[in-house]
Amino acid sequence: MKIGILGGGQLARMLALAGYPLGLDFVVLEPAPDACAAPLAGHIQAAYDDPAALEQLAELVDRVTYEFESVPASAVEQLGESLPVYPPANALATARDRHHEKTLFNELGIETAPFAEVHDLAGLKQGVAQLGLPAILKTRTLGYDGKGQQLIHPGDELEAAWQAVGQVPCILEGLVNFDREVSIIAVRSVSGEMAFYPLAENVHRDGILRLSTCLHEDSHQPLAEDYARRMLEHLGYVGVLAIEFFQVGEHLLANEMAPRVHNSGHWTIEGAHTSQFENHLRAVLDLPLGSTQPLGHAAMVNLIGDLPDTKALLGLENVHLHLYGKAPRPDRKIGHVTVREASVDELQARLSNIDNVLQ
Amino acid sequence: MKIGILGGGQLARMLALAGYPLGLDFVVLEPAPDACAAPLAGHIQAAYDDPAALEQLAELVDRVTYEFESVPASAVEQLGESLPVYPPANALATARDRHHEKTLFNELGIETAPFAEVHDLAGLKQGVAQLGLPAILKTRTLGYDGKGQQLIHPGDELEAAWQAVGQVPCILEGLVNFDREVSIIAVRSVSGEMAFYPLAENVHRDGILRLSTCLHEDSHQPLAEDYARRMLEHLGYVGVLAIEFFQVGEHLLANEMAPRVHNSGHWTIEGAHTSQFENHLRAVLDLPLGSTQPLGHAAMVNLIGDLPDTKALLGLENVHLHLYGKAPRPDRKIGHVTVREASVDELQARLSNIDNVLQ
Numbered sequence: 001m002k003i004g005i006l007g008g009g010q011l012a013r014m015l016a017l018a019g020y021p022l023g024l025d026f027v028v029l030e031p032a033p034d035a036c037a038a039p040l041a042g043h044i045q046a047a048y049d050d051p052a053a054l055e056q057l058a059e060l061v062d063r064v065t066y067e068f069e070s071v072p073a074s075a076v077e078q079l080g081e082s083l084p085v086y087p088p089a090n091a092l093a094t095a096r097d098r099h100h101e102k103t104l105f106n107e108l109g110i111e112t113a114p115f116a117e118v119h120d121l122a123g124l125k126q127g128v129a130q131l132g133l134p135a136i137l138k139t140r141t142l143g144y145d146g147k148g149q150q151l152i153h154p155g156d157e158l159e160a161a162w163q164a165v166g167q168v169p170c171i172l173e174g175l176v177n178f179d180r181e182v183s184i185i186a187v188r189s190v191s192g193e194m195a196f197y198p199l200a201e202n203v204h205r206d207g208i209l210r211l212s213t214c215l216h217e218d219s220h221q222p223l224a225e226d227y228a229r230r231m232l233e234h235l236g237y238v239g240v241l242a243i244e245f246f247q248v249g250e251h252l253l254a255n256e257m258a259p260r261v262h263n264s265g266h267w268t269i270e271g272a273h274t275s276q277f278e279n280h281l282r283a284v285l286d287l288p289l290g291s292t293q294p295l296g297h298a299a300m301v302n303l304i305g306d307l308p309d310t311k312a313l314l315g316l317e318n319v320h321l322h323l324y325g326k327a328p329r330p331d332r333k334i335g336h337v338t339v340r341e342a343s344v345d346e347l348q349a350r351l352s353n354i355d356n357v358l359q
Numbered sequence: 360m361k362i363g364i365l366g367g368g369q370l371a372r373m374l375a376l377a378g379y380p381l382g383l384d385f386v387v388l389e390p391a392p393d394a395c396a397a398p399l400a401g402h403i404q405a406a407y408d409d410p411a412a413l414e415q416l417a418e419l420v421d422r423v424t425y426e427f428e429s430v431p432a433s434a435v436e437q438l439g440e441s442l443p444v445y446p447p448a449n450a451l452a453t454a455r456d457r458h459h460e461k462t463l464f465n466e467l468g469i470e471t472a473p474f475a476e477v478h479d480l481a482g483l484k485q486g487v488a489q490l491g492l493p494a495i496l497k498t499r500t501l502g503y504d505g506k507g508q509q510l511i512h513p514g515d516e517l518e519a520a521w522q523a524v525g526q527v528p529c530i531l532e533g534l535v536n537f538d539r540e541v542s543i544i545a546v547r548s549v550s551g552e553m554a555f556y557p558l559a560e561n562v563h564r565d566g567i568l569r570l571s572t573c574l575h576e577d578s579h580q581p582l583a584e585d586y587a588r589r590m591l592e593h594l595g596y597v598g599v600l601a602i603e604f605f606q607v608g609e610h611l612l613a614n615e616m617a618p619r620v621h622n623s624g625h626w627t628i629e630g631a632h633t634s635q636f637e638n639h640l641r642a643v644l645d646l647p648l649g650s651t652q653p654l655g656h657a658a659m660v661n662l663i664g665d666l667p668d669t670k671a672l673l674g675l676e677n678v679h680l681h682l683y684g685k686a687p688r689p690d691r692k693i694g695h696v697t698v699r700e701a702s703v704d705e706l707q708a709r710l711s712n713i714d715n716v717l718q
Contacts (some may be wrong), residue, residue, distance in 0.1 A: 003676075013379070016399070017376055017380070018377060018393070019685070020372070020376060020398075021376070021680060021681040021682065022669075022680055023669070023680075023682030023683075023684060023694070024681060025684070026398075039379075039384050039385075039399075039400075039401075040379060040399040040400075041398075041399075042398075105598065145535050154521070237553070249569050273676075273677060273699075277520055282673065287673050288670065288671070288673045288674040289679065290676075291672065291676050295654065296552060310381075310382070311646055312644070314641065314646050314647045314649065315647040317632075317649075318632060318650065320380070321380060321381055321382075322380040323380065323381060323382030324382075325382060325384070335382070340632075
C-alpha cells in the first residue's frame with residue numbers, strides 16, 4: 001500500500017517514519033527540492049496545483065493525505081476523482097478560513113471567543129465598536145505560527161492594523177484572558193471508530209508553540225472530547241484532527257482546528273501507546289485505532305532556530321531527539337525533543353535540564 | 360551526517376528508521392534491487408566487494424556500519440582506509456568463523472559447549488570420539504537461522520552428515536541439554552561507554568527465532584553482562600553486540616555472537632527507553648548512550664513466511680506491528696510484532712491472542 005502526501009515537511013517525514021513499520025510506502029508532492037521528507041519517500045517536485053504532477057501522484061499511490069491545511073481545493077478535487085483523499089475536503093474548506101471555522105464551532109455548540117467579520121476598514125471599526133479592545137485582527141486564510149495577526153490595543157490606529165495584515169478579509173477576535181492554552185488530538189477512522197488523546201497544555205512564545213505537556217485526567221478532558229466528537233461526526237472526518245482551546249475557568253473556547261497531525265501531538269511518539277502519526281495512518285487505511293493512553297508523564301519541547309547541542313540533549317536520560325533534517329533559520333522549527341518520566345516532578349526537573357541546554 | 364550501511368535488509372531499514380530522528384541520512388550498499396531498506400535510503404545497487412561501488416559509498420557517507428557478519432574483509436579494509444567502519448574488523452573476523460569465535464570465548468573465560476575442529480571425515484570421527492553423540496556439526500562460516508547445521512544422533516552415518524554440510528571446514532559441538540536460550544544485547548561507544556539491555560529469553564523452532572521475551576532482574580544478568588563486557592573490551596568494540604547463550608543451571612554457555620543489531624533485540628523498539636537501533640547509531644557516532652531500561656513487560660514475535668492478518672493484529676491492544684516490506688516466502692522473516700504490557704500475566708495473555716491470529 002502506497003500513501004501520497006501533499007507536502008514534504010516534518011509532518012510528512014514523521015508520517016513516513018510511523019508508516020514504514022505498517023508496511024506502507026510513501027510518495028510526497030512538494031515543490032521544495034530539499035524537502036525534509038524527501039530522503040525517506042518518493043518525491044514529486046512540483047507545485048501542489050500542477051495537474052500533471054497530481055495525475056502522476058494518483059497513478060503511483062493508493063490513497064492521499066496532506067500535512068498542511070492550505071492545500072488547493074482544486075488539487076483535492078482532482079485527486080478525489082480517482083482515489084480516496086483524507087481528511088475530507090469539507091474539513092479543509094472549514095479549517096482554511098477562520099470565519100467559516102469559528103462559525104461552525106458555534107453552530108455545533110462549541111464555544112469560541114467573540115468575533116466579527118472584517119472586509120474593510122469600516123468593518124474593522126464596526127467590529128471594534130462591537131467587541132471592544134484589546135482585540136486581535138487575523139487574516140481569514142493562510143495564517144500560522146502567529147503570522148497574519150495583529151494585536152490592537154485601546155488607542156491604536158485602526159488603519160495601521162488594517163495595513164499591517166495586508167488589507168485582506170479578516171476576522172476580529174475579542175482578546176481572551178485565558179487560564180491556559182490546551183489542545184486535543186482526536187482521530188476518526190474510515191469506518192467511524194474514534195479515539196482521543198489526553199489534552200496537552202501548550203505554551204506559545206512570539207506566536208510559536210514552544211512546549212506541550214500531556215495532562216493526566218484533566219477535568220476538561222470530557223468537554224474537549226465532546227467538542228471534538230461533534231466536529232468529527234459533523235464533518236464525517238477521517239484522520240487526525242487537532243483542536244486548540246483557550247481554557248477559561250470551566251470553559252473551553254475553541255481557537256482553531258488543524259485537519260492533520262499537529263505539533264502539540266508530537267509528544268505521543270514516545271508518550272503514548274500509539275503515536276498520532278501511526279493513528280492518522282491507521283484511520284486513513286481503516287485499520288483498528290491504537291491505544292491513545294499515555295505512557296508515563298510526557299512533554300515535548302520544540303527546537304527553534306539554531307541547531308542545539310545534540311550531544312548534551314542526548315546525555316539527558318529519557319530525552320528523545322527528533323531532528324527534521326532542516327537547515328537552521330530564525331524562528332524555524334528544526335526539531336523537537338520528547339521527555340517521558342515516571343512522575344510530574346521528574347518531568348519538571350528534566351524540562352529544566354533541557355532549558356539549560358537550549359539557552 | 361550520512362551513514363553508509365553494508366546490506367539493505369530489515370536491520371538496515373530499522374537502523375534508518377531510528378536514525379532519521381537523530382538528524383542522520385543513510386545510503387545502503389546492497390545487490391538486491393528490491394532491498395527493503397532502499398525506499399528510505401540512498402541505494403547503491405552492487406556487490407559488497409565491488410571496489411567502484413565501495414569507493415562511491417565512501418565518497419557519499421561519513422562513516423559505515425553493516426547489518427550482517429559475512430561482510431567481505433576486503434570491503435571493510437577498503438572502506439577503512441578513508442573513513443571509520445564500525446563495529447571493528449576484528450569483531451567481524453571473529454564472528455564470521457565459529458571456531459575463532461568459540462576459541463575466543465574460552466580464552467576470555469566465557470564458557471561454551473565442548474567443541475572440536477573438523478577439517479575432514481577423519482576429523483569428524485575423531486571429534487565424535489572426543490565429544491560423544493548426539494552432537495551438532497556446523498559449518499565454520501556462513502551459517503544462520505539453522506542453515507549449515509547437521510544434528511548427529513548415536514548410530515547416524517557420519518559420512519552422510521559430512522556430505523550434508525557440504526564437506527567444508529566445520530566444528531563439532533556437544534549437544535547441550537539447556538534450560539533456556541537467552542541473549543544479551545550489549546553496546547559500546549567510540550569513547551568506551553557501555554550499556555547492557557536486560558536478557559531476552561529466546562524460543563527457536565526449526566532453527567529460526569520465533570519469540571524473544573525481555574526478562575526482568577534475571578539472576579543470570581550480572582554474569583551475562585560480565586561476559587559481554589569482556590568481549591567488548593577485548594575487541595575495542597563499537598556498536599551493538601549480541602551474544603546468545605544456553606543457560607544450564609547457573610551457567611551461561613556462549614553459543615554465538617553477532618557483531619550487529621540482532622533479532623532478539625527487536626523488542627527494544629517499544630520495550631526499552633532507547634532501542635538497540637538508536638543505541639547502535641549513538642555508539643557509532645560517539646554520542647551518549649540512551650537508557651537500556653525496560654518499559655513494562657515486553658516480548659517480540661517474529662512474522663515468518665506468510666503475511667499475517669494485520670488488521671486482526673492491530674486490533675489487539677498494545678501490539679505494535681513491524682513489517683519489513685518483503686514479499687512472503689516460506690521461512691522468511693517478513694516482520695515482527697512487539698507487545699508491551701504492565702505485567703507478566705497480561706503479557707502472556709496477549710501472546711496467546713497473537714498466537715491465535717497467527718495460526
